[in-house]
Amino acid sequence: MESVQPKAAAAATVSRKRQGSGLLRRMAKRYDLYLMLLLPIAWYLIFNYGPLYGLQIAFKNFNPGKGIAGSEWVGFEHFQRFFESYYFKRLLWNTLSINLFSLLIAFPVPILLALIVNELRSKSFGKWLQNITFIPHFMSVVVIVGILSVFLSPSTGPVNKLIEWLGGEPVRFMESVGWFKTIFISSNIWQNMGWQSIIYIAALSGVNPQLYEAAKMDGASRLRRIWHVSLPGIVPVIVILLILDIGHFMDVGFEKILLMQNNLNLETSDVISTFVYTTGILKGEYSYTAAIGLFNSLINLTLLLLVNRFARKTAETSLW
Amino acid sequence: MRKNWKSYAIGTMVASSLALAGCSSNSGASGGAEPAASTSSAVKASGFPIVDQPIKLKMFTRTAPVNGPFKDMPVFQEYEKMSNVQVEFTEAPTDGFQEKKNLLFASNELPDALYRSGLSQLEATRYGAAGQLIPLENLIDQYAPNLKQLMDQYPEIRAGITTPEGHIYAIPGIVTLDAARTDKKWINQAWLKKLNLKMPETTDDLYNVLVAFRDQDPNGNGKKDELPMTARAPVAGQGLPILAMMSGSFGLDLQFGYNINLENDKVNIWMGNDRNKEMLMYLNKLYKEKLLDPEMFSQKEADYLAKQGSGNTGFFFDQTNNNFLSIQDQYTGIAPLKGPHGDQLQSQGAPVARDFGAFAITSVNKYPEVTMRWIDYFYSDEGSTLLRFGREGENYEVKDGIPYYTKAFIDSGNQSKLTPYAGGGAPHLISEKVASFINPPQVQEAQKKLDPFMPKVRYAAPMFDEATAQKVNILRNDLDKYYEEQSTKFIAGALSFDKWDEFQATLKKLKIDELQQIYQDAYDKMKK
Numbered sequence: 001m002e003s004v005q006p007k008a009a010a011a012a013t014v015s016r017k018r019q020g021s022g023l024l025r026r027m028a029k030r031y032d033l034y035l036m037l038l039l040p041i042a043w044y045l046i047f048n049y050g051p052l053y054g055l056q057i058a059f060k061n062f063n064p065g066k067g068i069a070g071s072e073w074v075g076f077e078h079f080q081r082f083f084e085s086y087y088f089k090r091l092l093w094n095t096l097s098i099n100l101f102s103l104l105i106a107f108p109v110p111i112l113l114a115l116i117v118n119e120l121r122s123k124s125f126g127k128w129l130q131n132i133t134f135i136p137h138f139m140s141v142v143v144i145v146g147i148l149s150v151f152l153s154p155s156t157g158p159v160n161k162l163i164e165w166l167g168g169e170p171v172r173f174m175e176s177v178g179w180f181k182t183i184f185i186s187s188n189i190w191q192n193m194g195w196q197s198i199i200y201i202a203a204l205s206g207v208n209p210q211l212y213e214a215a216k217m218d219g220a221s222r223l224r225r226i227w228h229v230s231l232p233g234i235v236p237v238i239v240i241l242l243i244l245d246i247g248h249f250m251d252v253g254f255e256k257i258l259l260m261q262n263n264l265n266l267e268t269s270d271v272i273s274t275f276v277y278t279t280g281i282l283k284g285e286y287s288y289t290a291a292i293g294l295f296n297s298l299i300n301l302t303l304l305l306l307v308n309r310f311a312r313k314t315a316e317t318s319l320w
Numbered sequence: 321m322r323k324n325w326k327s328y329a330i331g332t333m334v335a336s337s338l339a340l341a342g343c344s345s346n347s348g349a350s351g352g353a354e355p356a357a358s359t360s361s362a363v364k365a366s367g368f369p370i371v372d373q374p375i376k377l378k379m380f381t382r383t384a385p386v387n388g389p390f391k392d393m394p395v396f397q398e399y400e401k402m403s404n405v406q407v408e409f410t411e412a413p414t415d416g417f418q419e420k421k422n423l424l425f426a427s428n429e430l431p432d433a434l435y436r437s438g439l440s441q442l443e444a445t446r447y448g449a450a451g452q453l454i455p456l457e458n459l460i461d462q463y464a465p466n467l468k469q470l471m472d473q474y475p476e477i478r479a480g481i482t483t484p485e486g487h488i489y490a491i492p493g494i495v496t497l498d499a500a501r502t503d504k505k506w507i508n509q510a511w512l513k514k515l516n517l518k519m520p521e522t523t524d525d526l527y528n529v530l531v532a533f534r535d536q537d538p539n540g541n542g543k544k545d546e547l548p549m550t551a552r553a554p555v556a557g558q559g560l561p562i563l564a565m566m567s568g569s570f571g572l573d574l575q576f577g578y579n580i581n582l583e584n585d586k587v588n589i590w591m592g593n594d595r596n597k598e599m600l601m602y603l604n605k606l607y608k609e610k611l612l613d614p615e616m617f618s619q620k621e622a623d624y625l626a627k628q629g630s631g632n633t634g635f636f637f638d639q640t641n642n643n644f645l646s647i648q649d650q651y652t653g654i655a656p657l658k659g660p661h662g663d664q665l666q667s668q669g670a671p672v673a674r675d676f677g678a679f680a681i682t683s684v685n686k687y688p689e690v691t692m693r694w695i696d697y698f699y700s701d702e703g704s705t706l707l708r709f710g711r712e713g714e715n716y717e718v719k720d721g722i723p724y725y726t727k728a729f730i731d732s733g734n735q736s737k738l739t740p741y742a743g744g745g746a747p748h749l750i751s752e753k754v755a756s757f758i759n760p761p762q763v764q765e766a767q768k769k770l771d772p773f774m775p776k777v778r779y780a781a782p783m784f785d786e787a788t789a790q791k792v793n794i795l796r797n798d799l800d801k802y803y804e805e806q807s808t809k810f811i812a813g814a815l816s817f818d819k820w821d822e823f824q825a826t827l828k829k830l831k832i833d834e835l836q837q838i839y840q841d842a843y844d845k846m847k848k
Contacts, residue, residue: 284446
């Protein structure tokens with residue numbers, strides 16, 4: 001999320017106008033700005049493009065003693081192994097479904113929250129609400145998962161105590177196939193909605209107040225004003241954030257899933273990134289998991305391209 | 321969902337370290353051969369110091385949560401003075417150790433040696449074949465008299481650590497003390513006495529005893545808060561501890577460090593057997609009736625140890641009584657339980673070379689001979705005493721020729737901070753002579769109950785050649801994951817036993833037969 005805002009802003013400026021003559025002359029004139037650009041470019045080259053070189057091990061039998069260049073090529077063997085693996089379907093489905101549900105359920109929540117904060121008459125209550133929803137964002141994932149297991153513990157957790165008090169049987173939330181996705185996504189919402197709503201609140205404050213007044217004059221109700229003024233005002237931001245989200249479609253919250261995983265919920269909690277970690281890093285199968293990682297990234301890229309095109313056609317907003 | 325810096329970080333780390341490895345690969349790979357020739361003159365053939373001029377070695381090591389910094393340990397301080405070898409340890413905590421170790425190899429930024437490194441057979445073969453670890457067999461012959469003697473005395477050690485090509489890439493922790501190679505079965509005798517029950521001898525007895533523990537309030541507080549039975553939580557890829565502890569009662573052995581029975585020279589991987597089904601059904605019955613700890617599959621190690629010390633647990637498994645010393649009289653060790661078909665076997669247990677891959681020397685090491693002599697000392701009685709007990713007088717005293725911790729030192733609670741063996745896996749010899757702490761009378765007695773039921777030979781996991789090892793790895797990755805997950809579900813009742821046929825069919829689909837054949841071939845080769 002941190003990186004999303006500057007990216008979004010940059011994207012907006014870039015898309016305005018690109019072509020021009022005498023580029024070099026203008027660059028010379030503003031050389032100090034371009035110098036400042038060097039650092040981020042170097043960062044991207046070293047940390048984002050440099051490692052691309054290592055990707056070739058997905059097509060090799062990587063042997064650390066021989067190095068990347070010295071290892072022998074094996075073509076698509078590792079990909080084939082993954083596609084034929086017993087776990088392929090499950091990993092793909094879990095990764096896709098967790099993301100899909102997150103997108104459907106978690107994406108609209110911060111928008112709703114922003115609209116509510118925007119509509120509140122009492123500014124101090126709005127600030128209070130923002131702060132309350134904001135705080136969980138700053139807790140570490142380890143703490144969050146700890147809180148979850150304490151609250152959902154079948155013997156001592158308050159949630160199960162409540163269920164028992166209401167006459168139900170305690171539920172083993174953390175060790176159940178059926179509950180994993182629900183817990184994962186809803187705790188994500190709880191953790192992130194405040195933080196993610198900031199950008200919408202900022203966008204809402206940029207909507208021209210005259211539009212609201214005009215709507216009021218025309219007798220629009222509060223809901224109508226939200227529907228016809230507020231929402232259209234932030235649609236470009238929504239679309240851009242949506243596209244950015246889809247770009248990360250296959251990277252689920254790796255750490256949190258890993259911490260929440262156990263043998264009993266593996267059927268729904270096993271995702272590509274945790275599989276890559278457990279087989280690749282812990283068992284040293286670099287080539288195999290590089291292939292899986294590459295496959296993961298390819299899906300990401302394809303989805304990003306598709307959604308961007310779709311958004312450009314329908315909402316007339318897009319990343320490029 | 322947008323926040324996943326860690327996976328990025330790891331990905332970038334791996335990728336960039338790989339990129340670095342690519343650049344530096346030439347220097348790394350060629351470094352393997354030369355050092356042996358260049359510096360052999362520096363080392364003395366026997367006696368101390370090992371070298372006249374002090375030298376420095378960098379070693380990578382794992383630290384257990386109970387350990388303090390290695391440089392504060394008396395053994396390394398004393399040994400540095402004795403040997404003139406100064407060791408600088410890079411310490412990685414047990415959590416995340418595997419990750420750091422693999423990155424070390426992947427990036428080819430190697431230390432001189434890996435101490436307490438927990439290398440697996442596959443890792444030793446893989447990194448040995450890649451030239452990152454150097455072969456040790458000749459060094460052992462020339463510079464490791466203590467280790468060599470142990471290997472002659474217990475031939476299975478050499479068989480268990482030598483690759484089919486005849487190389488030894490890693491040396492193990494050696495445990496000649498039976499009691500240190502298997503968990504005991506501890507039962508709460510105070511509760512048995514209070515409820516007037518006799519010691520359970522069969523699995524059915526155990527069931528009845530556990531029911532009594534659950535229902536008849538043995539701790540006498542009027543509440544049904546007793547925990548009849550618990551076990552360690554599973555670690556992914558290493559099997560379910562509860563199965564290892566109970567399988568002997570159902571005629572299921574654990575040879576070759578895997579779910580394997582050996583009958584008439586036939587290797588039998590028993591995961592799809594009916595006996596295994598019976599065991600899982602038995603455990604499922606215990607679990608369903610709340611006799612088995614419901615937190616067993618998710619608890620942390622610390623939780624498990626706390627349950628041992630609470631005195632409120634009826635039946636559990638551990639190697640020693642360290643964790644419940646203060647209430648040790650409440651517990652006693654029992655023999656393996658006789659199963660429905662009369663089987664009574666202590667199936668869980670390690671070979672004499674208990675900790676495979678405890679120590680290895682890398683290709684960047686300029687003094688392999690010195691390093692080998694350095695580590696060899698710990699395979700002697702004197703060296704292992706220094707390692708486990710520290711300084712005489714200050715940390716231990718000798719009674720009847722056997723070292724014991726001084727009472728003051730034990731009471732100080734510093735014992736596990738000052739020895740690298742606490743936390744397991746250190747490369748050294750554990751024998752009767754240095755085992756006073758892990759083998760107190762109560763543990764010896766518990767071991768005696770198990771002795772008649774230990775298998776005659778315990779085969780360590782076989783060493784495969786690199787290609788076969790890779791194949792075994794691929795097969796076991798999927799199979800073990802599947803077996804662990806499904807067993808957990810069968811026990812917890814999340815999967816019905818109606819699905820047993822499907823379970824067997826999937827095992828077949830995951831090529832369990834092929835794996836069995838590979839182990840059979842390895843066994844046949846070993847027998848010849």
